[in-house]
Amino acid sequence: MVEIDSLKNTESSIERPKSYEGDAFWASLEKENLLKKLKYQIAERDIGRSYYKLGKLHYDKADLVEAEKHFTLALQFAEMPKDGFSILKTLGFLLRIASEKMDEKCAEQIILKTEQTLDQMASALGTLNAEYFYNLGLLKTYRGEFPLAKDNFNLALKKAREENDPDLQAKCLLAVANNAYNTKSYEVAMDYLNHLSQLLKIINKNYLSGSMHVFSAKVFLEMGIYDKSEAHFQEACLYLQEKKSWNLYGYILLGKGICFKRQGEYDKALIYFALAKESVDIKNFKRLSLLVENEIQDVKDSSIDIYLDRTHRKIHERNLGTIDFKHRFVLLEILFLLAKNPGVFYDKEQLAKSIWKDEYNPLIHDKLIYTSVSRLRKLIEPKGNDKRKYIVRGKDGYTFNPNVKIRFHLETKVSVEKTIANIELSSPV
Numbered sequence: 001m002v003e004i005d006s007l008k009n010t011e012s013s014i015e016r017p018k019s020y021e022g023d024a025f026w027a028s029l030e031k032e033n034l035l036k037k038l039k040y041q042i043a044e045r046d047i048g049r050s051y052y053k054l055g056k057l058h059y060d061k062a063d064l065v066e067a068e069k070h071f072t073l074a075l076q077f078a079e080m081p082k083d084g085f086s087i088l089k090t091l092g093f094l095l096r097i098a099s100e101k102m103d104e105k106c107a108e109q110i111i112l113k114t115e116q117t118l119d120q121m122a123s124a125l126g127t128l129n130a131e132y133f134y135n136l137g138l139l140k141t142y143r144g145e146f147p148l149a150k151d152n153f154n155l156a157l158k159k160a161r162e163e164n165d166p167d168l169q170a171k172c173l174l175a176v177a178n179n180a181y182n183t184k185s186y187e188v189a190m191d192y193l194n195h196l197s198q199l200l201k202i203i204n205k206n207y208l209s210g211s212m213h214v215f216s217a218k219v220f221l222e223m224g225i226y227d228k229s230e231a232h233f234q235e236a237c238l239y240l241q242e243k244k245s246w247n248l249y250g251y252i253l254l255g256k257g258i259c260f261k262r263q264g265e266y267d268k269a270l271i272y273f274a275l276a277k278e279s280v281d282i283k284n285f286k287r288l289s290l291l292v293e294n295e296i297q298d299v300k301d302s303s304i305d306i307y308l309d310r311t312h313r314k315i316h317e318r319n320l321g322t323i324d325f326k327h328r329f330v331l332l333e334i335l336f337l338l339a340k341n342p343g344v345f346y347d348k349e350q351l352a353k354s355i356w357k358d359e360y361n362p363l364i365h366d367k368l369i370y371t372s373v374s375r376l377r378k379l380i381e382p383k384g385n386d387k388r389k390y391i392v393r394g395k396d397g398y399t400f401n402p403n404v405k406i407r408f409h410l411e412t413k414v415s416v417e418k419t420i421a422n423i424e425l426s427s428p429v
Helices: 004-009 024-060 064-076 084-100 104-124 130-142 146-162 166-182 186-200 206-223 226-243 249-262 266-279 286-298 329-339 348-355 362-380 413-417
Strands: 306-309 314-317 321-324 391-394 397-400 406-408
Touching: 024 064, 024 084, 064 084, 084 104, 084 130, 084 286, 104 130, 130 146, 130 166, 146 166, 166 186, 166 206, 186 206, 206 226, 206 249, 226 249, 249 266, 249 286, 266 286, 306 329, 329 348, 329 362, 329 397, 348 362, 348 397, 362 391
Parallel strands: 306 406
Antiparallel strands: 306 314, 314 321, 391 397
C-alpha cells in the first residue's frame, strides 16, 4: 500500500501541454487530481480498520464465523510497525475464537504470530510503553507463565498511570485480576476488581464493566459467596444488554446455573443450564457447549439425598443444606472413603491405615476414630432422627448406607474446563 506522504510529489504523473504551463486551468486540474488520489489512499488505509470494526461487531453479537473472517481480513491491510498494537488486538480476538472452537493448532499459530509481532515492535519502538507491556503480559498468559504475566501487567499498570491513560489502566486492572483468578488467589483478584470498579465510575466503558462483573461473579462463586456471585452476573447482563453484546450471555447463564447447583437448588440450576444450551451455537461455541452439557449431566438427578463435592470441599445434604469441609480434612477423607464404597465395612485397622496412614494402635486410634466419626455424624446426619441415615455402625466397623441416593461432583470436569491459551471469551483483550 502506498504511503500518503509519497503522493506529495505526484505532479509529474499528470501530463499537460508545455504551451499551457502555468495556466490556471491546468493548475486547478492538477490539484483536483491530487486530492482524488489522496482520498483514494486514505480510504484504502481505512479498509483494515473497517474490517476490524466489523469483526468486533460480529464478535459482540456472538457470530464467531463472521467475526473470524473480518478479523483475518483486517490483518491483511495492517502494516508493521505503525499498526502493531492494532495487529495485537486483532490477534487477541482471533485467539479467543480459536479457544472457544477448541482449535489448538490455530491457537498456537496465533500465539507465534503474537510473539513475532511483539519482537518486531520491541525493535521498532524507541521506548517500550504501557501498551507494549500489557500485550507482553497477555502473551505470557497464553504461555501459562503466570508470574511473568503478573510482572508485566503490573509494569503496564504503573506506566499507564504515568502516561495518564485511564482506559489502559482499566484493562490492566482487569488483566491482573484475571491473573490472580488463574492462580486461585481469589482475595487478591477481588482487590484488583474493587480498584477497577472505582476507576470505571470515572470512565464510561460498558464492555469493561460487563467483563468486570463476570469476573467478580466467578471469583465470588469460587469463594462460595453465592448471593454476591448471582448479583454480579445480573449486573453483567445489564451492562452487556446496554452495549448490545451477546457473546458472554451463555457464560452468564452457565454461571448462574452453577451458583444454584452449588447451593443444592438443582431444579433452578437445570433451568439456567437449559437456557444456556438453547442460546449456544454448538458448532462454534464448542467449549461452552461442553461445559453446559457437563453441568446438565452433573445435575440430572435432583432427588439425591447428599451431594459430595471434593473439589471445593463442600457437601450438600437435602435437609441441612450446604456444609463446608474446608478445614475438616480428616472428616472429609473419612466421608469420601465410606461414601465411595457404600455397604463395605471398614474396621479400626483399615481406617487407621487409610485415613491416618498409620498402623493401628488402640491407645491412639480407638478414641480418635470414635471422636472423628461422631463429629462427622453431627455434621451430616439430619436432626431429629434416632436412626442413622448415612454412616452405619456394625460389628465389622463403619459403612455408608447403600440405600441413600448419593452423587459426586464430576471429577473429570477440570479437563473439560481447560482453556486453550488460558483464555476464554470473558478475559480481557
